[in-house]
Amino acid sequence: MVFDGEAASSLVKELRVSFSSGKTRSYEWRISQVKALLKMMAEREDEIVDALRSDLAKPPLETVVYEIGMFKNSCELVLRELKQWMTPEKAKTSITTFPSSAEIIPEPLGVVLVISAWNYPFLLSLDPVVGAIAAGNAVVLKPSEIAPASSSLLAKLLGEYLDNSSIRVVEGAVDETTALLQQKWDKIFYTGNGKVGRIVMAAAAKHLTPVVLELGGKSPTVVDSNVYLEVAARRIISGKWGCNNGQACISPDYLITTKEFAPKLVDALKTELENCFGKNPIESNDLSRIVNSNHFARLLKFLDDDKVSGKIVYGGEKDESKFLLTVIEEAKGDESLMVDPPELKRYEAWLMARQKPSGNFTSEATNLVASKIGELVEKNTQGTIVFEGRDDILTVALGINEHPGRIRTAPRGVGFKKFYGKSSRSTLGGVSQDDLLAHLQALEQKMNIDFQHKLQKHLQQQRTELQQQMQKEMQEERAQIQQGMKLLQ
Incomplete structure (x- = not known):
């Protein structure tokens, strides 16, 4: 039909x-x-x-x-x-x-x-x-x-x-x-x-x-030179290849680091990729395949780009439906892959001229770099931002993303609502953003009331326990006094 x-x-x-x-x-x-x-x-x-x-x-x-x-x-x-x-x-x-x-x-x-x-x-x-x-x-x-x-x-x-x-x-x-x-x-x-x-x-x-x-969009990951390198590499691999072999709008697409630190990061990625997926990752059953021949051909065209083919430092091999996990170094930002330059200052100008990241902005960085990224975030529209310092754990799973999808040509602040969890019901129901704000304020007020109620209950319980203890001690003292008076008689 x-x-x-x-x-x-x-x-x-x-x-x-x-x-x-x-x-x-x-x-x-x-x-x-x-x-x-x-x-x-x-x-x-x-x-x-x-x-x-x-x-x-x-x-x-x-x-x-x-x-x-x-x-x-x-x-x-x-x-x-x-x-x-x-x-x-x-x-x-x-x-x-x-x-x-x-x-x-x-x-x-x-x-x-x-x-x-x-x-x-x-x-x-x-x-x-x-x-x-x-x-x-x-x-x-x-x-x-x-x-x-x-x-x-x-x-x-x-x-x-x-x-x-x-x-x-x-x-x-x-x-x-x-x-x-x-x-x-x-x-x-x-x-x-x-x-x-x-x-x-x-x-x-x-x-x-x-x-x-x-x-979809491009999701950058900033890696400072002062990080736990193995941990950073594992997190990048988990986000990029651990979820549908990178076929996700919020997976990390490209890395930003210093020129001096890049070789160490590449070596760490090579080592951890083999630890995760074996010496021949293309045969791993833990990796999804490219969805169809058209998408496979599109990716192949990226790697055949003259600006890219000579910069593959790991991987690039393929079979009929899978690419070997591929790392490309020293991209300038004008390739079809749209990877980034290595310096944060240059990245700022480069990002402002391109599509806003619709997925996670992940940072494996020290406080100094994090503060610079904070300045960058104020000037640009981002999706979810994850700061991961030396002693932190991975706090956000790359599966739920609370960003509003945006169109490149939309003016700043004009976007579309997120849709996971309660936002899904709100997005598809007749509730405005003002209504949502009112709901959040009401929720905050309710939480404050609940906290005050619990605090009062706790204090009342302590007061009751103290009164009971004092009564018990007074009864014991009264009994001792009465016993002493009997002995005197």
């Missing part, structure tokens, strides 16, 4: 009827769907592992941790917090409206479209979906055709476990996506690259549909 504009229009109409009935608004419906998703992940874990093995050769442990485990956390958060999220919040009123009162009532947007990515096909599909459900919306998921086994399994499982009158999956490629984008949605959520993001924005603009773009 061909899925064209007519089929897409019919689908949206069906979901609008379902949404208009009001059933997706109820707490019970939302909770039942989230519980069904948790049940699905538990009962069909083996099938999910197999699908990701087929699409990306993802190791089972990586699938369980980054695709299944992290999504379960999102579901459990919804189950734990949804009732509070749905509760109306008191709003301040001015003296001119006295004696009236006001409140903010969270409400769903309606029928939303989620277009997901191929690199984490389950997590990046289901996290926005569970956010849409938690907000009380009807939702259509369009998984990526680049991960066909995962796309097919998502369509099958969501059809079996969820309410199909309000939640649907549409498989396909460009034609199907185009048909969907021609429709009037109440919100569109897209995860992917900027090129397609612009197409999504243009289509949404025709209907004045609000859009969330979660886009």
Whole structure:
């Protein structure tokens, strides 16, 4: 059956009827769907592992941790917090409206479209979906055709476990996506690259549909010369190759260090790469493969660049679907790979002229370099920033990222909301940023009240214990006095 504009229009109409009935608004419906998703992940874990093995050769442990485990956390958060999220919040009123009162009532947007990515096909599909459900919306998921086994399994499982009158999956490629984008949605959520993001924005603009773009970018890592070199190398390797073989928008893309320290860092990376993946990493079962031949050819073209090919200091070998882990030294910033110059001052000017990092800005640095990076951060729009000094532990897992995706041409401060955890429900529900700020202030106030309550309770308990101890001592003294008086008599 061909899925064209007519089929897409019919689908949206069906979901609008379902949404208009009001059933997706109820707490019970939302909770039942989230519980069904948790049940699905538990009962069909083996099938999910197999699908990701087929699409990306993802190791089972990586699938369980980054695709299944992290999504379960999102579901459990919804189950734990949804009732509070749905509760109306008191709003301040001015003296001119006295004696009236006001409140903010969270409400769903309606029928939303989620277009997901191929690199984490389950997590990046289901996290926005569970956010849409938690907000009380009807939702259509369009998984990526680049991960066909995962796309097919998502369509099958969501059809079996969820309410199909309000939640649907549409498989396909460009034609199907185009048909969907021609429709009037109440919100569109897209995860992917900027090129397609612009197409999504243009289509949404025709209907004045609000859009969330979660886009890829380049994520730098600054390494100072005064660090624990082995630890820094392991962290870089874990972030770059330990998560989907670098096919992640928040994995470290390039390193910034001093010219003198670069050889030591390269040697440490070589040593730790072999420690992690063996003498011949290309044969390791702990590395995902490049997703398809087109992406493989694109990477191959990068390495064939005359500005790059002579600067490969480790790796570069390949088979039909994998590259040997590759380290390139002394790049100048004008190569197709978009790697960086080695000096922080030069990097500042270079960064300001390029796309903002949408992922983690990771620093293995001393306090001096960290302070310079702090100055740089004030002048540029970054994603999550992780400072890792000599005695610190890795505090952020490269799996959850709370940055707002941004478009290169967007003015400073104009971006799109983050979507993990509660933000997913807020992004796909009718709650403004001012509402979120009010919620955070209320939460802070509640925490202060809770702390004061606990402190008062603790002090009261200590006071009670002290009174009991004093009473006991007084009784003992009274008994001794009475006994002494008896002896005197």
